[in-house]
Amino acid sequence: MELAIGIILGCCALGAGAAMIAGIGPGIGEGNAVASACEAIGRQPECKGSVTTTMLMGCAIAETTGLYALVIAILLIFVAPNMLVNILLNAVK
Amino acid sequence: MTLKVLFTPEKSGISISGALIYFTIPMPLQNLPITESQVNSVLVLITIFCLCLYFTHGITVKAELKRQQIAEWIVKQTQSLVKTNMSDYFSGFAPFVAAIMGLSAFSSLLSLIGLYPPTSDINIVGGWAILVFILITYYKMKCGPIHYVKSFGDPVPLLSPLNIISEVATPISMAFRHYGNVLSGAVISVLVATGLQGLSKLLLGWLPGFLGEIPFLQVGLPAILSVYFDLFSGCLQAFIFAMLTMLYVASGFPEEDYFARRAKKLAKLKK
Numbered sequence: 001m002e003l004a005i006g007i008i009l010g011c012c013a014l015g016a017g018a019a020m021i022a023g024i025g026p027g028i029g030e031g032n033a034v035a036s037a038c039e040a041i042g043r044q045p046e047c048k049g050s051v052t053t054t055m056l057m058g059c060a061i062a063e064t065t066g067l068y069a070l071v072i073a074i075l076l077i078f079v080a081p082n083m084l085v086n087i088l089l090n091a092v093k
Numbered sequence: 094m095t096l097k098v099l100f101t102p103e104k105s106g107i108s109i110s111g112a113l114i115y116f117t118i119p120m121p122l123q124n125l126p127i128t129e130s131q132v133n134s135v136l137v138l139i140t141i142f143c144l145c146l147y148f149t150h151g152i153t154v155k156a157e158l159k160r161q162q163i164a165e166w167i168v169k170q171t172q173s174l175v176k177t178n179m180s181d182y183f184s185g186f187a188p189f190v191a192a193i194m195g196l197s198a199f200s201s202l203l204s205l206i207g208l209y210p211p212t213s214d215i216n217i218v219g220g221w222a223i224l225v226f227i228l229i230t231y232y233k234m235k236c237g238p239i240h241y242v243k244s245f246g247d248p249v250p251l252l253s254p255l256n257i258i259s260e261v262a263t264p265i266s267m268a269f270r271h272y273g274n275v276l277s278g279a280v281i282s283v284l285v286a287t288g289l290q291g292l293s294k295l296l297l298g299w300l301p302g303f304l305g306e307i308p309f310l311q312v313g314l315p316a317i318l319s320v321y322f323d324l325f326s327g328c329l330q331a332f333i334f335a336m337l338t339m340l341y342v343a344s345g346f347p348e349e350d351y352f353a354r355r356a357k358k359l360a361k362l363k364k
Contacts, residue, residue: 060333064266067273074276078109 022069096207130214201327278322
């Protein structure tokens with residue numbers, strides 16, 4: 001019984017860690033976006049305001065995939081262990 | 094959230110939890126829980142209402158009062174924002190955008206005074222996202238339901254499942270973006286504050302009396318994190334939510350078809 005619960009908890013933690021690998025993508029994407037924005041501001045300093053606004057919007061949209069991973073990781077850490085252990089206990093009964 | 098952690102003594106234990114449920118009201122289908130986030134969002138509504146009353150109290154044509162000039166600045170900024178991002182047809186959209194931006198910003202800033210921010214609860218943000226989704230669908234329906242259904246098979250009818258998925262994904266991604274940003278900031282700041290508390294306990298714990306309980310490492314870093322996650326990120330997310338609302342509504346509205354249709358109708362009426 002303890003072994004089964006231990007496996008559930010450990011696998012939830014491993015899954016949460018593996019889900020956050022998705023953080024690499026938005027990191028690279030946002031880095032590219034900010035680099036291009038810096039370049040654009042360097043070339044045309046007069047349109048700094050609109051470039052910054054567009055860059056922030058783009059960063060927010062690029063972040064979405066990372067946030068999906070974050071939501072899944074949070075579910076795996078805070079919600080899934082309780083639920084799975086309850087299912088296991090009910091099944092044993 | 095940071096403030097709450099900083100003022101919790103180490104003995105009572107800190108845990109990252111969702112919104113507290115104050116009490117439940119029995120309902121015919123399902124019990125209705127009244128949670129911390131609902132109460133706090135009502136608090137935000139009352140605050141914004143009182144602020145509006147204060148800013149617009151005793152306004153004159155000449156704008157002599159300072160608060161009236163602040164109110165006029167807010168109105169001007171939102172109107173110019175709506176004008177640059179949406180077409181002229183949506184000139185009456187500014188109050189809605191300002192309302193959603195103020196609501197979101199004040200909800201996120203509520204964590205600065207140690208209360209639970211309603212935006213880190215997905216139910217609240219999901220409600221706003223559903224509201225925006227209804228608006229988008231309303232403006233897409235402006236040319237009649239047949240035009241709306243036809244728009245799903247846009248380049249080729251074969252791609253209609255993908256179009257339906259992208260339609261449903263809009264409110265989900267909007268809700269997750271706002272909620273995930275605020276929640277991740279709260280989790281990181283709580284982790285850092287708790288870790289520093291433990292570290293200072295480890296370093297100074299051998300001192301006698303209250304000297305050993307001073308969390309001296311908690312000075313500085315949690316405050317800087319709070320400025321970024323609570324102040325900057327909260328305002329930025331409010332701006333992004335309002336901006337995306339405007340972009341989605343403006344891009345969903347089939348403007349040319351709508352005006353062509355209206356011109357046809359007017360021509361028919363004249364005959």
